[in-house]
Amino acid sequence: MHQQSTVLDPNIGWILLAIFGLLWVALGLYWGRKATSLEGFMLAGRNVGIALGSATAMATWVTSNTIMLVPQFGLKMGIWGLLAYSTASFGLFLFAPMALRIRSLIPNGYTSGDFIRLRYGRTAWALFLLISFFYSMAWLVSMAMAGGIVLEALSGIPYQYGMSVILLVCVIYTLVGGLYAVIGTDFIQSMIILLGVVIVGTTALMNIDIGPAYERTAETQPALFNALLPVALLSLFNNMFFGFGEVFHNNVWWSRAFAIRKQVVGKAFTLAGFLWLPIPVAVGFSAIFATSLGINITDPDMTGPLIAGELLGSTGAVILFVVIFCSLGSSIDSLLAATADLLTEDVFKKMFNPDIGDNRLRWYSKLIIIGLGLATWLICLPRLGNLMTVLFYAGPFVGSAIWPIISGLYWRRANKYGAITAMVSGSAIGLYAYTAFGWYTASLVATIVSMLVTIAFTIFSSTRFDWSLLNESHSEEVS
């Protein structure tokens, strides 16, 4: 059993950081040559094929949490814990037809904010931007912090250095290559993630005599195989709705819907869902049998690394380090690009500089990426532990945005009053549920409230929205 404080030598950690950091920057420079226009920089020319499109959607959704938190879910909640985590992929499946509709209704759109502004007007737009920016920043900060914490735990690289290097690398290649660099690196990162998961999972399976291990675990920890574990079942629905809210509203996914070629956009998101679906079980099943493997988990936060280190020695630790670095990079770059797009297009251009030209806008977009990276770095630097919990508070906000998005895309009767009331009441009651009942109810409650409000407003609405109003050319200004 490993008793050392880290599973990887710090020097090896630094070498891996340097190799992969330089690789991503070099690839960013290479692909960045294609980004000669604003549309190229922000949306990779709107012509991304199915392979790169599927990979980027999948890799962005595989965060360091997927690799580090899933084994803990397995350890504490057993089979249902892993299945609950897998339901986050349903967001990708359901977004597939929506992405196709988005491309048809808003052929010249740039961001999710464009849709809300054109569909529901400026008040709903401002509210939506607030929710979306709060969530994106919370996610970005939590990813950068998680990067520093995980690299320190795995290899002993000090938190401030690890966090700074990951953030710097992502800022550089996003800055030079825009969405071309993000999507290109995402493909390589997704292949490394899938390969790493298969190697660690297969090795675990070969080391576990699963028949006797099942009997032993069922006898000593039957709750891990309990088919009716109420908390796990609640967390399943909560996780599923959180996933819906996140995917449906966040510009990370909308920017991909605009970037992937229209003919394959639906297939790309469906394939991404299938790629993501098995990962939590493949990553986390070994944690259920940790006791049978003779692994003593002294620190639940280190469940994954301890198991990988025990089964594969230093090779396992290297694989896990690389997989986590890739999962962090693929999420941080996407968040940087998509959040910068939201600030550039919705706030900088549409709110304050409607007449600005594309070339100048592209220049400001780069400044915004640098500013965003700098702000994230400054927030993360003091390593305030309670910042991580901010992301959990975002659950009700994103849950409340699900129905305004769905109804806005499909129902002519949906209107701005319903959308605004749904987002405000869903967020407020969801937050109350968070504090009164627990995190595992917040998104669920927010989504249900938002749904009831949206349906009620839609039933009694006299609005009949004209879909052609969504087809706005980029140079047009909005009244």
Add this chain to the structure above:
Amino acid sequence: MILFPKFIVVTLVLASLGLTVAGAVTLLVMLLRDRKSKSIW
């Protein structure tokens, strides 16, 4: 307490690993097809 039967647990684990492998292979095949038809980007 109703427990997941052993065969379901085993099937889940094998299916998840199999699907992950299939996913990686599918991505590579798609990339080759996109490259052949010059439609990667």
